[in-house]
Amino acid sequence: MRLRAGLLRQVPRVTVLLLTLPVLAGLAGTLIPAANPAALRALANWPGLEGAVRLSLVSGIASTLLALMLSLGLVAALLEHRSFGRVQALLSPLLSVPHAAAALGLAFLIAPSGWIARMLSPWATGWTTPPDLLILNDPMGLALIVGLTAKEMPFLLLMILAALPQVDANRRLTLAASLGYGRIAGFGLTVLPALYPLIRLPIYAVLAYAMTSVEMAMILGPSLPPGLSVQITQWMTDPSLAHRGTAAAAALLQLVLVIATLALWHGAERLIRRALRRQAARGRRAVPLDLLRRPLITLSVVLAAALFAGLAGLSLWSVAGLWPFPDLLPDWTLTTWTRVAPDLLTTTGTTLTLALLSTGAALGLVLSSLEAEHRYRLSPGAGAMALLYLPLIMPQVAFLPGLQIAALRLGAMEGVLAVASAHLIFVLPYVYLSLAAPYRAFDPRIALQATALGAGPARIFWTLRLPMLLSAVLTAAAVGVAVSVGQYLPSLLIGGGRVETLTTEAIALSSGGNRRIVGAYALLQMLLPALGFALAIGLPRLVFRHRRGMLPA
C-alpha cells in the first residue's frame, strides 16, 4: 500500500519526464536551425512576412472570439431548454470531422461553382458558367475565419457542457432570474465567473490551434501571401531542402506570436472581469440584452448547418461520377468506394489501435497525476505546463524532424508502439486540459463526507470521484481519440510510412484535392471519433439511467 502510494506520488513527475525528452528534442529540432543569421535574414527578407503575421493574428483571434461568443451565447440562451439535449446530440459528428474535410466541404458549399451557386443557377442567377468571384481565399481571410469558427465552436461547446455540472448553472440562473436579471445578463454575471476558469485551457488550445492550423488555411485562406503556418509547411517541404532554416526561423516567430497572443488574451480576461464586476455592482438588470438571443442562435445554427451541408456535399462527391456546373446532383458511381474499400479494414484497425493505446495511456497518466496532485497537494509548476503546451503550439512540421531524429538515435522501433508514443505527446495535453478543470472543481465536501464515513482515498476515487466525473472523463477520452485519429505527420514520420492510418491515407490522397476521395475518407474519419463522442454522451445516460441528477444539465 505504501509502495503504491509512493508510486502515485511520482506519477506527475514521471509524466513530465516522459514528455521532456520528446518535447526538448522537437524544440531543439526547431531552434537549432533557427538560430542562424542567414535563416533569420531570409525570413526578414520574405516580402509576405507582414501579411502572413497579420493573417495569423487576425484569423486566430477573430475565430476564437467568435466561436467562444457563439458557444457561450448558445448555452446562455438554451440552458434548461428542451432542445438543449438535441444540440448536444448534433455536436458529436461535427466535432470529429477532420479539419481538412470540413474546409473542403465548406469550400464546395460557398465557391462560385459550389452548391449554393448551383442551387440558384441558372434559373435565378442566369449563370451557365460559374461567376469569377473571389469568395474563397479572400485576402482578408474571411472565409478562413468562418471555417475556423464553425469548426471550433462545437469543441468549445462540448468543453462547456463537460464543465457545466461543476458550476451548478441552473440554480445560479434561477437565482439571477428571480432577482429580475435578463437571461444573458444573468448568465454573464452568475455563471460565467465560475465557468470561465474551467474552460480557460481549452480556449487557449483553440486559440493556439487557430493561429497555427495548416489544412484549413490552405484550403480556405488567402495565398498571396499565405498565413505563417502554411508558409512554414511550404518552406519545410521545399524539394531543394534549402529553406529548412527559414522554416525553422518562422516556426520560432510563430511560437513567439502564439505566446504573445495568449498573454494578450489573458490581459483581456482581467479587463473583462473588472468590467463584469462593475456591472454587477451597478445592479442593472439588462433585460434588453436578451434581444441578442435570437441572432446568436441563428448565427450558430447557420454555421453548424453550413458545416453539415458542406459535409453532405462531400459525401455526395464520394459517389459522384461527372458533376458539372450547374448540376445540383451528380452522375452516380461507386468507383471511389470500390477503390478505397480493399485497404479499409486494416487501416481502420491500425487507426483504432493507435487511438486506444495513446488515449488509454494519456487517460491513465492524467487521472493519476490529477489524483496525486489532489492527494499530496502538489501543484503543477509553470515549467511543466509549458512543456505540456509546447507540442500544441509548435508547428508540427518544424517540431517533428527533431523528434524523429531523437527517436532514430534511441534506436526506436518503428511500428505501432512508436507511433502511439508519438501520438501520446499530442493526445496527452488535450486530455489533460479537457479533464483538469472539471477534476479540480469536484466538490471537496463529497470527499470529506466519505472520509468521515471511513472511506480511504482509493475507495473515494473509484466509487465516488470517477463515477461522478464519468461524463468529463469520457469526453476527454473522445477528444483524445479524435486527436489521435487526426495525426498525419507524426504517423508518417515516426512510422517511417509503415504504419498506415486512415489519416495518412486520406491526407496523401487529398494532397490532390480530389473531392471524391476526400469525401469517402472524411466519412470514415468521422465515423471513429463520432463513435467515441457518441459513447461519451450516451454512456453516462445508460450508466446513470436511474440517477438523472448525475447527468450534465
Place this chain on the structure above:
Amino acid sequence: MNRRDFGWLAIAALTIAGTAQAQTPGQTPGQTQAQTPAPTPTQTWAEVESAAKGQTVYFHAWGGDPKINDFIAWVGEQAQSRYGVSIEHVKLAATSDAVARVVAEQAAGQSEGGAVDLIWINGENFAAMKAEGLLHGPFATNLPNWPLVDVAGKPAVTTDFTLPTEGYESPWAMAQLVFEYDSVRVPAPPVSLTLLQDWIVAHPGRFTYPQPPDYLGTTFLKQVLYGVIADPAVLQTAVDEASYEATVAPLWTFLDTIHPALWRAARAFPANEPAMGQLLADAEIDIAFALNPGRASAEITAGTLADTTRTFVLDGGTIGNASFVAIPFNASHKEGALVVANLLLDPAVQARAQDPAVLGFQTVLNPAALSPEATAAFAALQLGVATLSPADLGPTLLEPHASWMTRISTDWITRYGVVQ
C-alpha cells in the same frame, strides 16, 4: 576485376567528381564522402533476384492520384507473382516527406535498415538527395531492361533538369506539358504563346496557373520563358547573374499583361495540378494544362471530366521531363528495390502505364529495341479520345537547369506573391 566491376567503379568515380562540382557553397566538402560506394559490385543479376525473393519493398510515392495508386498496386501484383517481391506503397502528400525521412536517418547515423526502399523522384528532390549523398548507386544502367530505354531519342531519361542522372535514378515514365480545354467552350484553341496571351486577355477570368513554387506552376513559367526569350539555349546552364534580369524581363512583361485577365484577377491561384484540374471540371476556367499528355483522356474514362475535353500543344514544342525511381543509400531492401526498378522498365508494364484507361503516361522505351510482341502490345493501345498522337505532340523542350526554377519562382513570389 571483370568489366562490370570496372563499370561500377568508373561511374562511382565520375559521380563523386560530379557531385563535388555540383556542391553549393554552404556545404562542407566532407559530405561527399558519405556518397555510398557502388553496391556489392560482385552481385550478378541472378543473385540480386534470389536475394530479393521474399523482400517487401517500401515504395514511397506521391499518393494524390487514385489512378497512379491503382497502377502501383498492379505493379505490386506483378512483382509478387514474377519475383516473389511485395510492394508496400507508402502514399505521400509530398515527395519531400520521404526525403526528410532519409535526411533524418542520415542525421541519426542510421546507415542501414532505413525506412525508404524506393522513391518516386525527379528534379530538385533528386538534385538535393544526390548532392547530400543520400542515394544508392549507380544502379540504373546495370538493370537488365536498361538496353530497352530510349536514351538517344529521349535525352530526359538520363538528364534530370540538366543534371546527369549517372545511374542514380532509373526512369519509368515520360511527361510532357499539354494544354487541356473544353472544345464546347473553346472552339479554336490558341496554339501559340502569342495566341494564348491574346485569348487570355480576350476571355477574362477563364485561365490561371498553379501558384509558384508549385511544380506545375513553375513549369508554366518556364514554358513562357522558352517562348519569350531571345536565346533559349541559356536555359541549359545555370542562371548567369549578370544577364539574368535582362533575360527574364520579357517573362514579367508577359505575366503583367495576362494577370489582370486571369481567374480571380490573379488575386488567388489554384494550389497544384489537381486543384486546377478541378477548376476545369467545375467550368471555373476554360483552359488548363498538365504534365501528362494522357491525363485528360484518363479523366474522361474515369468519368471525372467532360468528354468534350481535348488537348493541344504550343508551336515550337512544350517542356518534357521524365519520372524516375531512386534507392536511398540506407535502404533495407536494395535487391527488392532493384527488381522493382527493373520491372518498371518491362515492356508489358510500360504498355499498361501508357494505356489511356490506366495512366496515359508515355513510355521511356525505344520502340525499335522492342520484341515483336511488345511492339504489338503498344500498337494495340487506343490513343484516348483527348490524347494527341506522338506526331501531333510536337517537339519536347528540355527542362531548364534547376537554378532557373528556383530563381524565377523566388522572383515570382517577390513580384506577385503579396497582394497590394
